[in-house]
Amino acid sequence: MIAAALLGAAAPFSAAAGEKDLTDKGEMLVRENCARCHAIGLTGASPLKEAPPFRTLSAKYPIENLAESLAEGIVSGHPDMPIFVFETPEVDAIIAYLESIQVTPEPAEPGIPGE
Numbered sequence: 385m386i387a388a389a390l391l392g393a394a395a396p397f398s399a400a401a402g403e404k405d406l407t408d409k410g411e412m413l414v415r416e417n418c419a420r421c422h423a424i425g426l427t428g429a430s431p432l433k434e435a436p437p438f439r440t441l442s443a444k445y446p447i448e449n450l451a452e453s454l455a456e457g458i459v460s461g462h463p464d465m466p467i468f469v470f471e472t473p474e475v476d477a478i479i480a481y482l483e484s485i486q487v488t489p490e491p492a493e494p495g496i497p498g499e
């Protein structure tokens with residue numbers, strides 16, 4: 385009886401911990417790779433003023449659209465920004481982190497899943 389209750393209680397906690405690990409990993413990745421130019425947190429200006437703060441990215445396009453660019457090599461057309469290529473688990477982590485810091489709600493578009 386008690387064991388079953390404990391098991392039942394444990395499941396939601398571990399799911400939440402997994403989610404948190406993912407955003408933590410994403411935060412670490414952007415801190416290492418992007419923070420010298422972009423503001424990566426909920427406040428603050430970008431160190432490089434041409435680089436958009438990450439929390440504002442969803443104002444331009446849905447964050448998921450970035451997944452492809454991150455996996456294939458992001459090219460912003462700006463010479464200051466190096467080309468990055470990330471592995472899928474890293475992309476997932478970065479996307480999860482970026483989604484967690486957006487200040488404006490994502491545009492309510494009828495999404496095109498999987499594109």
Ligand code: HEC
Nearest residue numbers: 414417418421422432434435436460461462464465466468
């Ligand atoms: C050396 C500086 C630098 C680094 C490092 C850097 N960026 Fe950028 N990034 C820029 C600049 C400058 C722009 C603005 C480009 C423009 O407006 O043409 C930009 C723009 C962007 C954009 C917006 C592109 C668009 O179409 O609006 C995204 C998304 C982005 N960067 C993601 C990243 C990610 C993710 C990382 C880390 C993996 C990163 N950047 C690292 C300088 C940098």
